Amino acid sequence: MFGEKVIELLKEAERNRETIDLYNDEKIRQIIQEMHVLFKMNMSDANATTENKTLWTTVQVRHSALERNKRCLLAYLYNRMIKIKTLRWEFGSVLPPDVRELLSDSEYDWFSKYSTNLATYMRSLGEDIGYSGIDLTENLRPPKSLYIEVLCITDYGKLELEDGDVITLKKNSRHFLPTSECQTLIRQGVLKQII
Amino acid sequence: MSSSNYLSISDILVTNEKVPCKFLLDLPKMGFLDPSAAENDLKAGTNIEIPLWLAESLYTRRPPLVSVDLPKIYKETYREILNADACTVDMHKLGQHFYELGCYIAKHDIKSEVSATLLNTYRQRFKMILSATVSTDSINSVQPLSASERERTKSAVVTERALSSWLKIGDCPLTTASMIANHRKRKRAEMELS
Numbered sequence: 001m002f003g004e005k006v007i008e009l010l011k012e013a014e015r016n017r018e019t020i021d022l023y024n025d026e027k028i029r030q031i032i033q034e035m036h037v038l039f040k041m042n043m044s045d046a047n048a049t050t051e052n053k054t055l056w057t058t059v060q061v062r063h064s065a066l067e068r069n070k071r072c073l074l075a076y077l078y079n080r081m082i083k084i085k086t087l088r089w090e091f092g093s094v095l096p097p098d099v100r101e102l103l104s105d106s107e108y109d110w111f112s113k114y115s116t117n118l119a120t121y122m123r124s125l126g127e128d129i130g131y132s133g134i135d136l137t138e139n140l141r142p143p144k145s146l147y148i149e150v151l152c153i154t155d156y157g158k159l160e161l162e163d164g165d166v167i168t169l170k171k172n173s174r175h176f177l178p179t180s181e182c183q184t185l186i187r188q189g190v191l192k193q194i195i
Numbered sequence: 196m197s198s199s200n201y202l203s204i205s206d207i208l209v210t211n212e213k214v215p216c217k218f219l220l221d222l223p224k225m226g227f228l229d230p231s232a233a234e235n236d237l238k239a240g241t242n243i244e245i246p247l248w249l250a251e252s253l254y255t256r257r258p259p260l261v262s263v264d265l266p267k268i269y270k271e272t273y274r275e276i277l278n279a280d281a282c283t284v285d286m287h288k289l290g291q292h293f294y295e296l297g298c299y300i301a302k303h304d305i306k307s308e309v310s311a312t313l314l315n316t317y318r319q320r321f322k323m324i325l326s327a328t329v330s331t332d333s334i335n336s337v338q339p340l341s342a343s344e345r346e347r348t349k350s351a352v353v354t355e356r357a358l359s360s361w362l363k364i365g366d367c368p369l370t371t372a373s374m375i376a377n378h379r380k381r382k383r384a385e386m387e388l389s
Contacts, residue, residue: 002249003211003246003248007207007208007211010204010207010208011208013204014204014205014208045224052223054220054221054223055223057220057221057222057223057225057260058222058223058224058225060253060256060260061222061225061228061249061253061260064248064249064252064253065249067252068248068249068252071201071207072207074201074202075201075202075203075204075207076204078202079202079204
């Protein structure tokens with residue numbers, strides 16, 4: 001039956017909606033291979049329709065299958081693109097190596113370009129009123145207080161604060177930090193807010 | 196096929212469901228579509244189940260290559276069951292994409308009873324789902340839901356929880372008190388652990 005491999009591919013993606021999977025290079029190659037075969041069969045049958053008129057129905061069935069495969073592949077790539085966009089907002093401009101290796105090369109290119117675009121846009125914000133840009137990935141929720149208490153979940157290393165102090169973030173250590181300095185780390189899962 | 200859904204994975208999965216079809220013309224070399232046939236060619240008049248995407252695209256050709264029949268869950272017998280009491284139906288088993296597939300199928304139903312059944316089913320089940328989401332523990336007691344119903348239920352539960360927590364924070368002294376209590380509880384637990 002046509003288009004079964006591509007459905008496997010999409011079901012895989014659908015199961016894991018919250019996270020991104022490894023780019024399935026192997027399966028995509030197989031699908032494109034299948035499409036090439038279908039296309040070649042259609043070419044030869046389409047040329048033969050002059051003698052055998054009944055063949056055009058077969059050509060149409062194969063053509064539908066080709067269109068279906070194309071649609072599914074595009075949907076796969078598109079849905080990954082949406083997720084990669086989210087990666088930029090949640091992980092920041094530098095991806096951890098274990099996330100980086102889930103993307104294909106062209107996807108990583110796209111990520112870098114998107115990241116640059118976003119950064120350029122954020123720098124340009126508020127220029128006319130004297131600000132040198134706003135980081136839109138901060139303050140996604142209105143801050144309730146200037147300082148919050150946080151618990152460190154992983155061994156992060158040294159963090160230099162805006163006032164020049166350097167603190168060491170070790171696993172299970174607690175800190176009382178300015179909200180503006182630690183909210184990115186909270187979003188990245190390095191710190192956890194203690195209420 | 197509506198173009199707005201072109202990139203939607205869930206629509207692709209819906210259109211992957213099989214529907215019974217009758218082929219109106221001969222299809223050379225397409226015998227493999229019918230698993231019970233040994234011949235190389237598919238003869239006109241063959242009844243087989245093919246995925247909806249293939250059926251839709253062959254149906255819209257001029258002249259159409261197939262005529263689409265109703266899948267059994269949209270036929271008279273099942274329609275009667277659904278119209279009697281839709282809330283007792285196990286939608287997970289009946290059809291993961293009952294409503295979505297129904298919307299595609301409805302136009303192949305000459306008497307247009309399918310669309311009425313869909314609407315009626317949704318109306319009945321919506322009440323059940325709504326009341327289940329408001330109370331926290333009854334969600335598991337309702338009959339299994341279809342994929343889109345599950346989705347909707349999940350977001351309803353999240354919204355409900357967000358609303359009630361927002362309402363509670365408006366209630367200042369009590370929240371502070373309970374938060375302090377929780378904090379102390381945690382501290383005590385930590386002290387006991389260490």
